[in-house]
Structures are given as C-alpha cells and as structure tokens.
Amino acid sequence: MSRLRVIEALYRHPLSSRSDLARNTQLSRATVSTLVEELVRAGLIEQGAGSGPGGAGAEAGVGRPPVLLSLVSGAAFALGLDFGHEHIRVALCDLSGEPVIDDYSLAEVDYSPSESFDLAQHLVHEALHSAGVAPDQLLGAGMGLAAPINKTSGNLEANGILPGWHGVRPAAEMEARLGIPVALDNDANLGALGEKAFGAARGVDDLVYIRLSAGIGAGLIIDGRPYQGFAGVAGEVGHVLSDPHGPICRCGNRGCLETVASPVAVAALLERSLRRPVTIPRLLELVAEGDRGAQRAVAEAGEAVGRSLSIVVNILNPELVVVGGDLAQAGDILLSPIADAIERHSVAPAAATVRVTAGMLGPRAEVLGAAALILAKSPRALVARLGA
Numbered sequence: 428m429s430r431l432r433v434i435e436a437l438y439r440h441p442l443s444s445r446s447d448l449a450r451n452t453q454l455s456r457a458t459v460s461t462l463v464e465e466l467v468r469a470g471l472i473e474q475g476a477g478s479g480p481g482g483a484g485a486e487a488g489v490g491r492p493p494v495l496l497s498l499v500s501g502a503a504f505a506l507g508l509d510f511g512h513e514h515i516r517v518a519l520c521d522l523s524g525e526p527v528i529d530d531y532s533l534a535e536v537d538y539s540p541s542e543s544f545d546l547a548q549h550l551v552h553e554a555l556h557s558a559g560v561a562p563d564q565l566l567g568a569g570m571g572l573a574a575p576i577n578k579t580s581g582n583l584e585a586n587g588i589l590p591g592w593h594g595v596r597p598a599a600e601m602e603a604r605l606g607i608p609v610a611l612d613n614d615a616n617l618g619a620l621g622e623k624a625f626g627a628a629r630g631v632d633d634l635v636y637i638r639l640s641a642g643i644g645a646g647l648i649i650d651g652r653p654y655q656g657f658a659g660v661a662g663e664v665g666h667v668l669s670d671p672h673g674p675i676c677r678c679g680n681r682g683c684l685e686t687v688a689s690p691v692a693v694a695a696l697l698e699r700s701l702r703r704p705v706t707i708p709r710l711l712e713l714v715a716e717g718d719r720g721a722q723r724a725v726a727e728a729g730e731a732v733g734r735s736l737s738i739v740v741n742i743l744n745p746e747l748v749v750v751g752g753d754l755a756q757a758g759d760i761l762l763s764p765i766a767d768a769i770e771r772h773s774v775a776p777a778a779a780t781v782r783v784t785a786g787m788l789g790p791r792a793e794v795l796g797a798a799a800l801i802l803a804k805s806p807r808a809l810v811a812r813l814g815a
C-alpha cells in the first residue's frame with residue numbers, strides 16, 4: 428500500500444521532493460526515503476531534470492535545491508488503439524503519456540472485424556519493434572470503437588451502428604492477439620479522456636467532447652470522471668432529433684443530428700450543388716479556399732450542432748465544450764455558429780459560463796485517450812509487477 432501511495436503521488440505530481448512525497452502520501456519521511464531507495468533500485472524512480480546534485484539515491488545538502496524525483500518514463504508503456512470507421516490507429520505511450528510511436532493505417536473497419544484485429548496486431552508489433560520496447564513492458568491496451576459499449580457485458584451495441592460487428596467481442600479478440608489486458612470504450616468517450624489528459628481540457632472537470640466525424644458522438648466528463656450512463660450509451664448526441672422532416676438515420680430514427688451535421692451529410696449537400704463527388708478532405712479544402720457554398724453548409728451544420736448541444740449544456744452545465752473530429756478542421760467557420768447557437772438556446776447562467784473550443788489533439792485525441800485509460804491504472808499495475 429505504501430509503495431502504491433508513493434508511485435501514485437509521483438504519477439500525479441512528477442518532480443516531487445522527498446518532503447513533497449511525505450506530505451502527499453501521509454507517510455513519514457523515513458518511510459518515504461526507504462521506499463524511494465527501493466523503487467530507484469527497481470528502476471521505477473529517477474532524479475528528474477532541474478533537480479539538485481547528488482543523484483536520486485542521495486539527499487540534497489543544506490542550502491542546495493532538493494532532489495526532485497519522477498517515475499522513469501520508459502519503465503513501462505501503454506498502448507492506445509483507435510478503430511475508426513475507415514482507419515486503425517496505434518499509439519505507444521510511455522508513463523509520462525508521451526507517444527513514442529503513433530502509427531496509422533486505412534482499413535475497412537465497419538465490415539471486417541477479424542481483418543481489423545489482425546491489422547491492429549500487426550501495427551502493434553511494428554510499433555514495439557521500432558521503439559525497441561519488449562512486450563513485457565506493456566501494461567495493457569485501451570481500445571476505442573465507434574459504437575456504444577455495454578458497460579455490464581462489455582459487448583458492442585453494434586446494431587445499425589457498426590454493420591458486421593454484431594456479437595463480436597473486441598476486447599477478448601485483441602487480448603487473445605496481444606496477450607495483455609485490453610480495456611474497451613467508445614471512441615468519443617476516449618476523445619474526451621485524451622483532451623482532458625493531454626489537450627484542450629487539461630485541468631477541466633466538467634466537459635463535453637463532441638466528435639464530428641463519419642458519425643457524431645459525445646464523451647462526457649462530469650466532476651472529473653467519465654460518465655457512461657446506466658448501460659454505457661450516454662453521450663449519443665448524434666442521434667438526438669435535429670430535423671423532424673430529415674432523412675432516416677442508420678439508427679432507424681428520423682432526422683438525427685448526424686443526418687444533418689456529420690461531415691458526410693455536409694459533403695452530400697455540396698455534391699448536389701457541385702454535381703460531382705465531394706470527399707471530406709475536399710470539403711475542408713473548399714471551406715479553406717473560401718467557397719461560399721461550402722462555408723454556408725458547414726456554418727449551418729455548426730448551428731444544428733450548437734442547438735443540440737444547448738440541451739446538453741442546460742442539463743449538465745459544463746465548463747467546456749471541446750469540438751473534435753474531421754469537421755473541427757473547418758475552424759471558426761464551424762465553431763462560431765456552434766458557440767452562437769449555444770449562447771442563444773441555453774439558459775443564460777449556463778451559456779454565460781461555458782466555453783467552446785477546438786480540440787488540441789486533432790485525429791490523435793481518441794488513441795491518446797485510449798492510452799490514458801491504461802495510464803490511469805498504471806500505479807497499481809507497477810506495484811503488482813514489483814510484488815511478482
């Protein structure tokens with residue numbers, strides 16, 4: 428238990444002196460010193476940059492700056508896996524959360540789960556090889572999928588959302604291929620975690636992360652903790668009614684936000700006026716070039732997103748709304764109408780205090796959030812290894 432307290436304290440506060448550690452762990456200074464020596468010998472703790480002379484094992488003298496200690500960032504690693512509709516992304520992060528490898532491959536994920544697992548396994552092996560990391564240095568893998576995950580069964584609610592994945596058990600499949608624990612979560616939930624751990628939402632405890640990609644989903648963090656709802660389906664703002672006369676959605680309802688404001692829906696509007704196929708990258712180019720139709724379509728999508736979010740803002744009163752996914756690259760053309768609609772349709776005290784911002788991690792938010800899921804549990808995993 429004492430080892431866990433020291434490791435947790437250093438995980439939360441890198442560059443701590445022995446006095447900081449005694450204060451943060453409520454352990455005596457003598458106990459802290461003994462544990463620190465043990466953990467330095469085990470290769471888990473080292474003297475951090477900017478600290479006084481004397482080495483991690485020695486105590487600083489009077490008048491010298493204290494020796495500052497940190498976890499050895501390369502002592503263990505966490506994997507992030509992000510299965511999008513059309514790609515698989517793998518990040519290998521050290522204990523400080525720094526991605527040492529971040530690799531990406533296009534894949535037809537929606538219709539071919541088993542090929543997707545094989546490809547992810549291949550990407551992981553390549554990542555370990557290029558980083559020179561041994562498989563036994565891995566603490567586990569976080570895995571994101573674009574579907575709601577049932578919290579109790581760990582199964583996907585794939586019907587209508589991920590064709591071809593019904594009855595598939597993704598965490599078990601990846602565990603069998605990688606030989607490490609795999610934690611599965613919805614991709615938007617992981618985007619929220621990623622932006623909170625490493626990006627635009629650092630230090631924010633009440634936030635909504637909305638992901639505007641092939642699908643639309645939201646990840647919620649309430650009071651510092653991810654909120655998944657009773658069955659794990661919380662945050663499906665993409666399937667909130669936006670236009671009662673809109674098209675039938677893949678979920679079976681009519682006029683969901685996703686049918687109006689996903690990048691695919693926006694691109695389809697332009698295909699009609701431009702009379703040729705418009706990919707999402709092309710849509711973003713048109714916006715950047717100042718094409719009036721493209722800017723208009725994106726702005727109206729932003730307004731629809733903001734209207735739906737105003738309901739979320741009224742109910743949850745978040746401090747921050749982080750906008751991620753492909754469409755976020757449109758910048759203020761998208762963000763201003765979202766912020767305006769929230770301002771106009773939310774109750775005044777909630778509207779006055781919420782900020783709307785673009786994500787900082789771009790397409791890496793989900794994969795880094797997946798790694799963060801494992802890193803959050805790393806102190807316990809490190810202590811368990813010491814005991815072995």
Ligand SMILES: [Zn+2]
Pocket residue numbers: 665666667676677678679680683685
């Ligand atoms: Zn829907």
